[in-house]
Amino acid sequence: MEPFTTHTGIGVPMRRSNVDTDQIIPAHWLKRVSRTGFEEGLFSRWREDPGFVLNTEPYARGSVLVAGPDFGTGSSREHAVWALQQFGFRAVLSSKFADIFRGNSGKQGLLTAELDQGDIELIWKQLEAEPGTEVTVDLPARSVVCGDVTAGFRVDDYVAWRLENGLDDISLTLQHDEDIAGYEQQRPGWKPTVTAAVD
Amino acid sequence: MSDTSGMTLAEKLWAQHVVRSVDGEPDLLYIDLHLVHEVTSPQAFDGLREKGRPVRRPDLTLATEDHNVPTTLGPVTDLTSRTQLEALKANCDEFGIVHHERGHRGQGIVHVIGPELGLTQPGMTIVCGDSHTSTHGAFGALAFGIGTSEVEHVLATQTLPLRPFRTMAITVEGTLPDGVGAKDIILAVINRIGTGGGQGYVLEYRGPAIEALSMEGRMTICNMSIEAGARAGMVAPDETTFAYLRGRPHAPTGADWDAAVDAWRQLRTDDDAVFDAEIVIDGEELSPYVTWGTNPAQSVQLGQSVPDPQTAGDDDAQDAARRALTYMGLEAGTPMREIGVDAVFLGSCTNGRIEDLRLAADILRGRTIAPGVRMLVVPGSHAVRQQAETEGLDQVFLDAGAEWRLAGCSMCLGMNPDQLSPEERCASTSNRNFEGRQGARGRTHLVSPAVAAATAVRGTLSSPVDLTPTDAPQGALV
Numbered sequence: 001m002e003p004f005t006t007h008t009g010i011g012v013p014m015r016r017s018n019v020d021t022d023q024i025i026p027a028h029w030l031k032r033v034s035r036t037g038f039e040e041g042l043f044s045r046w047r048e049d050p051g052f053v054l055n056t057e058p059y060a061r062g063s064v065l066v067a068g069p070d071f072g073t074g075s076s077r078e079h080a081v082w083a084l085q086q087f088g089f090r091a092v093l094s095s096k097f098a099d100i101f102r103g104n105s106g107k108q109g110l111l112t113a114e115l116d117q118g119d120i121e122l123i124w125k126q127l128e129a130e131p132g133t134e135v136t137v138d139l140p141a142r143s144v145v146c147g148d149v150t151a152g153f154r155v156d157d158y159v160a161w162r163l164e165n166g167l168d169d170i171s172l173t174l175q176h177d178e179d180i181a182g183y184e185q186q187r188p189g190w191k192p193t194v195t196a197a198v199d
Numbered sequence: 200m201s202d203t204s205g206m207t208l209a210e211k212l213w214a215q216h217v218v219r220s221v222d223g224e225p226d227l228l229y230i231d232l233h234l235v236h237e238v239t240s241p242q243a244f245d246g247l248r249e250k251g252r253p254v255r256r257p258d259l260t261l262a263t264e265d266h267n268v269p270t271t272l273g274p275v276t277d278l279t280s281r282t283q284l285e286a287l288k289a290n291c292d293e294f295g296i297v298h299h300e301r302g303h304r305g306q307g308i309v310h311v312i313g314p315e316l317g318l319t320q321p322g323m324t325i326v327c328g329d330s331h332t333s334t335h336g337a338f339g340a341l342a343f344g345i346g347t348s349e350v351e352h353v354l355a356t357q358t359l360p361l362r363p364f365r366t367m368a369i370t371v372e373g374t375l376p377d378g379v380g381a382k383d384i385i386l387a388v389i390n391r392i393g394t395g396g397g398q399g400y401v402l403e404y405r406g407p408a409i410e411a412l413s414m415e416g417r418m419t420i421c422n423m424s425i426e427a428g429a430r431a432g433m434v435a436p437d438e439t440t441f442a443y444l445r446g447r448p449h450a451p452t453g454a455d456w457d458a459a460v461d462a463w464r465q466l467r468t469d470d471d472a473v474f475d476a477e478i479v480i481d482g483e484e485l486s487p488y489v490t491w492g493t494n495p496a497q498s499v500q501l502g503q504s505v506p507d508p509q510t511a512g513d514d515d516a517q518d519a520a521r522r523a524l525t526y527m528g529l530e531a532g533t534p535m536r537e538i539g540v541d542a543v544f545l546g547s548c549t550n551g552r553i554e555d556l557r558l559a560a561d562i563l564r565g566r567t568i569a570p571g572v573r574m575l576v577v578p579g580s581h582a583v584r585q586q587a588e589t590e591g592l593d594q595v596f597l598d599a600g601a602e603w604r605l606a607g608c609s610m611c612l613g614m615n616p617d618q619l620s621p622e623e624r625c626a627s628t629s630n631r632n633f634e635g636r637q638g639a640r641g642r643t644h645l646v647s648p649a650v651a652a653a654t655a656v657r658g659t660l661s662s663p664v665d666l667t668p669t670d671a672p673q674g675a676l677v
């Protein structure tokens with residue numbers, strides 16, 4: 001995973017609440033078995049509308065998505081995160097993220113920064129007044145700067161530490177193999193196993 | 200935590216599964232069962248291969264085909280679907296994982312087969328790369344959906360690093376009126392707390408109306424916890440749970456059964472436990488719920504009308520409501536009962552179990568569906584299908600004019616050929632009415648199985664009370 005410390009890029013205002021993962025990437029894009037090529041599927045139904053924000057310059061080159069509340073609700077598809085990243089996004093700002101989406105983002109190095117809704121509104125206004133304004137997201141400082149607006153954001157400290165260091169979760173967990181084996185020793189014997197299936 | 204006094208059910212389960220807990224880090228939680236399907240796993244298996252990692256516990260991992268499978272006989276003609284199904288099979292063979300493919304009698308929607316096989320048991324941690332894993336919480340398990348990176352993490356380590364959830368009690372008092380079921384309870388809950396109201400919480404459903412539900416009904420409720428933003432929903436296990444499990448293929452037997460039941464009886468929220476949030480719903484006040492919009496919180500009771508967006512709260516909610524009405528092709532003030540449908544979908548991990556099919560069949564028996572309406576009945580699993588055929592339910596559906604399909608996710612997410620056409624309107628027993636969920640520009644109304652069946656007969660959103668007695672079938676008159 002590529003480390004994330006600070007990032008500056010064009011902010012994209014998306015004034016919608018409840019943007020679910022079926023909108024971020026519709027189901028038929030999920031049939032791919034690879035981890036690449038999802039940028040085409042990003043918001044693909046909304047992108048059929050030529051006026052949709054990502055179809056217009058300078059937003060088509062945006063890398064910081066400034067979204068409404070309850071972003072990423074619905075399905076657990078990590079493809080939503082891959083699609084955002086492969087399109088060029090490095091961070092999403094919202095006042096509220098769906099849990100699974102936020103978790104998936106943290107694993108992949110897409111920063112989900114939680115701001116107060118009031119600050120989101122200020123950033124939207126700034127971006128709409130001057131399209132193409134860049135947003136700087138500073139992870140160690142937990143701050144966002146966009147034009148005249150400076151705002152703090154929240155992120156899980158452990159996730160932030162992993163992002164800043166580009167650390168892969170599985171390698172970290174495998175260092176605790178002894179703990180896992182110890183736990184397995186004391187699991188009750190009646191817990192089901194799949195291989196004992198009566199087929 | 201060794202002292203278990205004053206703990207909620209979810210906290211007890213959490214404590215029982217902590218492998219490692221260190222200040223400032225997420226807890227490392229052991230996973231008892233990992234369910235895998237074709238859509239969210241291929242990239243996880245690739246990850247293992249790249250790093251040369253094995254699957255730690257293939258014996259705690261089960262794979263099935265569900266999202267992509269056609270629900271008609273014959274080969275999988277869609278090339279990308281076939282590639283994905285073949286990838287799952289090859290991955291399972293390579294890593295030694297039991298795999299239920301099309302035609303296998305254990306095949307079906309991942310959240311239907313776990314309980315059916317008796318693999319889903321109280322007190323377990325269960326994960327799957329699918330958000331409706333919350334279904335399994337109906338057994339008093341801590342069950343939640345995960346993303347593909349986490350799928351890889353569980354395959355490699357049988358654990359997940361997680362922050363504890365907060366807990367919310369949802370108490371449903373009283374007795375449900377006739378014709379009101381589990382689906383109406385959960386649509387009412389989501390309407391009340393909103394699509395984000397459960398964020399960060401495990402919901403524990405309790406109270407007399409919940410205790411009176413069958414396991415199928417409890418699964419319907421826990422299934423849609425995610426639609427309120429909660430990753431997990433639970434119901435404390437009781438005699439209904441034990442009776443459902445006894446004798447199932449993977450349920451413990453003999454002395455193991457007794458030991459298990461002893462342990463399961465401890466899985467209750469202590470009287471002095473405190474939830475982080477609580478809501479109470481009066482079951483007596485409920486009536487059938489239907490959605491009018493494009494998220495599951497946008498619902499009303501069937502007797503009401505499409506709401507005016509101006510009553511929807513803040514500007515943002517009003518905007519969302521307006522956009523939803525445009526998408527749905529509806530006008531504020533239209534009585535819900537006057538909305539005509541083109542299609543009815545009975546199935547999914549929410550309402551594709553045998554009890555759902557029985558309920559719908561009871562309503563359809565001796566009746567025919569309205570002209571111009573297409574009804575798809577898709578059992579949640581191969582076993583549900585077989586059971587329904589044994590009971591003759593398939594014939595009831597066919598006689599009424601419905602299609603009787605093979606098991607799978609089908610029109611719940613329109614990944615296989617079962618999809619709505621643009622602007623087609625569907626009464627669906629599934630769980631998501633998102634834009635395009637059932638096919639590009641398709642329009643979804645979420646309903647219970649009873650409402651689905653009655654709607655099929657009348658051609659407009661209806662409940663069984665709208666139907667004339669069975670001896671005067673409606674279909675021909677509409």
Ligand code: SF4
Pocket residue numbers: 265266308309310329331547548549607608611612629630
């Ligand atoms: S039936 Fe629908 S919600 Fe359930 S697992 Fe399949 S696609 Fe997901």
